[in-house]
Amino acid sequence: MTQKKLKVLWIDDEDKRQQDAEHLCDRELDVEFRYQGIEEISPHDLVKYDLLLVDYRLDKVVGPAKPFRGPAIVGLLRSVDDDIPAYLVSGESPSERAKFSGLTWFEESLSLREIQEPKRMRVRLKNDISGYKAISKVARGQNADRAISKLLGVPKNSQKSLLEAIPASIKAAVVRSDEAPLPSGAPEASGRLGFARWVRRVLLVKPGPLLSSLHAATRVGMKVPRFEKTHAFAGARYDGIFAKSHEARWWASQLDHVVFDKQRRTGIASGLSWELGRELFDLSGQEQPTCAVCGERYPEIVARDVDTKKEAAVHQRHSNPDPERDFTPFFAEERVFQEGE
Ligand SMILES: [Zn+2]
Numbered sequence: 001m002t003q004k005k006l007k008v009l010w011i012d013d014e015d016k017r018q019q020d021a022e023h024l025c026d027r028e029l030d031v032e033f034r035y036q037g038i039e040e041i042s043p044h045d046l047v048k049y050d051l052l053l054v055d056y057r058l059d060k061v062v063g064p065a066k067p068f069r070g071p072a073i074v075g076l077l078r079s080v081d082d083d084i085p086a087y088l089v090s091g092e093s094p095s096e097r098a099k100f101s102g103l104t105w106f107e108e109s110l111s112l113r114e115i116q117e118p119k120r121m122r123v124r125l126k127n128d129i130s131g132y133k134a135i136s137k138v139a140r141g142q143n144a145d146r147a148i149s150k151l152l153g154v155p156k157n158s159q160k161s162l163l164e165a166i167p168a169s170i171k172a173a174v175v176r177s178d179e180a181p182l183p184s185g186a187p188e189a190s191g192r193l194g195f196a197r198w199v200r201r202v203l204l205v206k207p208g209p210l211l212s213s214l215h216a217a218t219r220v221g222m223k224v225p226r227f228e229k230t231h232a233f234a235g236a237r238y239d240g241i242f243a244k245s246h247e248a249r250w251w252a253s254q255l256d257h258v259v260f261d262k263q264r265r266t267g268i269a270s271g272l273s274w275e276l277g278r279e280l281f282d283l284s285g286q287e288q289p290t291c292a293v294c295g296e297r298y299p300e301i302v303a304r305d306v307d308t309k310k311e312a313a314v315h316q317r318h319s320n321p322d323p324e325r326d327f328t329p330f331f332a333e334e335r336v337f338q339e340g341e
Contacts, residue, residue: 005030006129009046010053011038011073012089013060023118029126041073043080050129052077052086056100071102082191083136089115107193107200124244131241135174135192144171152199152240158253162209165330170198204246207302208331209253210238215302216250218289218313220259221277226287232258274300293318293337303335
C-alpha cells in the first residue's frame with residue numbers, strides 16, 4: 001500500500017536549521033523548511049501541511065510588525081483553519097520559553113535539542129500527526145462517547161471512568177455537534193484541537209483514568225522496573241492517540257481488573273491492590289516500594305517532595321494536599337510530602 005507522505009512545514013529564520021529539517025525526513029515524513037520570504041506567507045500556503053513547526057523569534061524577518069514572532073504565523077493559519085496543529089520550536093530554556101507571549105497559539109513546545117534527536121522526533125511527529133488526523137476524521141453528529149473510546153483505545157472496564165472525566169463541551173467539539181463552540185480563529189483552540197489539548201495536557205498528564213509508570217506500579221504494590229516486566233499488565237498500557245508524545249501511561253481500572261481477577265482465581269483473600277501485589281506476583285522485598293517518608297512497606301499513593309518536587313511513593317497519611325494544586329474533577333488529588341515528617 002502506498003501511503004501519502006505526512007507533510008510538515010518548519011518556519012525558521014535561521015537557515016542552518018535546514019539540516020535539522022532534512023534529518024527528520026524519511027519515506028513517510030516530509031519536513032519542508034522555509035526561512036526566506038516568511039513575511040509573504042499567506043494563510044493558504046499553510047493549510048497544505050499536516051503540522052507546522054514554528055520558531056518563536058523570527059527576528060530576521062522584515063515583517064509588517066516588528067518584532068515578528070511565531071504566534072503571528074499561527075494567527076494567519078487560524079484565520080482559515082482550526083484543525084492543523086502548530087508546535088513551537090525554540091532554543092531557549094523552558095523557563096525562558098515560559099516568558100514568551102502568545103504561547104496559547106501552540107499545541108506543544110519543543111526544544112531544539114529534542115528536534116535534533118531525529119530518530120525519536122520522527123516517531124513522535126508521525127504518531128502525533130496520525131492522532132490529529134484521526135480526530136479530524138470523526139464524522140459530524142457521531143456518538144461522541146463511542147468516537148472518543150475508539151480514539152483513545154479505552155478498555156471496556158475503563159470506559160465509564162474515562163467518559164465521566166471529559167467535559168461536555170469537549171465531547172461536543174469532537175463530533176462537531178450544534179452545542180460545540182464555533183471555530184473561533186482564536187488561540188484557545190475550542191474545536192477539535194481543543195479535544196487534542198485535553199488529551200495531551202490533562203488526560204496524559206494528570207493521574208486519573210490514566211497513570212504514569214510510577215503511579216501504576218505503586219498502585220499494584222511494585223517498584224517500576226518489576227512492574228514494567230510484568231506481562232499481566234501489558235494489556236493495561238495506553239495505546240490510543242498521542243501515545244508517543246509522553247512516557248508510558250496505564251489505564252487505572254484495567255490495572256485493578258488484572259489484580260482482582262488474579263486474586264479471585266488464585267483464591268487469595270481479598271485486600272487492597274497495593275498489598276495484594278506481593279503475594280499475587282511473588283515479589284521479593286527488593287521489588288516492593290517503601291514509603292519515602294517512613295521507609296515502611298505498602299505506600300498507597302505517589303506524592304511530590306515539597307523541596308525537590310520529585311515524585312515518590314508514600315503513605316497517604318504522610319502526605320498533604322498540594323497547596324498549589326489545581327483541582328480537576330475525576331482526577332486524583334495532587335499531594336505533597338516532607339521528608340522526615
Ligand atoms: Zn509512610
